[in-house]
Amino acid sequence: MSGVEIARLCKTFGGDVPAIDELSLAIEPGEMLVLLGPSGCGKTTLLRCLSGLERPDSGEISIADQRVFGDRVEVPTHRRDLGMVFQNYALWPHMSVVENVEFPLRYRGRLPREERRRRAHEALSLVECEHLGDRLPSQISGGQQQRVALARALVGEPSLILFDEPLSNLDYRLRVQLRQQIRELHRSLGFTGVYVTHDQTEAMQLGSRVVVLERGRVAQVGTPEQLFRSPKSPYVADFLGIDNRVALERKREGWLANGLPAQVADGHGLPEGRYDLFLRASDISIGTPAAMAGYGVTLAATLHDKVFAGEVTEWILQLGDTRIRAVSGHHDVAALVGERVVVGFELKSAVVFRSEASTPY
């Protein structure tokens, strides 16, 4: 059985810029596919096309081997065998928690009432909310409401569960907790999911694979690790939070980083030319010249700020006319704000693009 097949999907809302542009994707059964990208890149439109809440202009969609759109077929939302979890919970305010969870089962075959109730309680226990069954949604917290919405999406064991930024209305601690809970439920129940977010940490932690969207097209798709290790373009690197950008130039007489001299022990065969380097904050070290001597690339910078952030310290470094950010678990670098420090990193840990080409070197 296949999970979801999307072929050559197009959707334009007036104007000439398509929200979804000839997009094709295959989602494996049991996979959690995360759609990631900045505001306006088409995540919600794609999710709404899958749900049937939006009508594509052309293309095809199949869910669990059933064609739901295309070729004169258009299956309405309630017949697509979906579960949905929205940002705003969307529970029925006049129904109790257990009635809300039971609701999708009313439309699935002819289950006896007791069986529906039993399954609703079972789904509530999966999200640790069994004790809330008799309350109204207004009598439980936002985090509990979202757990109930999750139980409602799971209860009918649908072919596909759609998540539309479900954690964005919750505070940080709840977000972290519920993210872990969704991850564990996905692992134990093995449902197929499509999850929209613009938060790269959420995408990395939840996605079996992550799709980075750019103007309605797939910029890159891969496992979180593939994307983080080998982003294919500056757009993807930037969006994955690899946001330290250094302009490196190799000239016959030496190397420049952001226009300032840099010592490069191992140039990894880069020919003369200009490069854009994307560096992960955790791959950058700072220290004294002696401590940094073993690094492939070293350069001088000014310590602009030092931020103690609990488990890590962040070092904001002024490098020519730009700032870069290093993080480390070591809090004991002696430098004071305003002092000169030496920055060290390895060229092989950077993502290197030719400046003019925007393709990986």
Ligand SMILES: Nc1ncnc2c1ncn2[C@@H]1O[C@H](COP(=O)(O)OP(=O)(O)OP(=O)(O)O)[C@@H](O)[C@H]1O
């Ligand atoms: N109902 C609509 N009418 C007109 N234009 C729309 C409509 N819905 C979306 N768009 C446009 O389509 C493009 C994609 O929007 P979409 O909401 O899918 O992006 P998104 O990535 O989900 O953004 P966000 O993270 O802000 O929700 C945007 O340019 C948006 O302005």
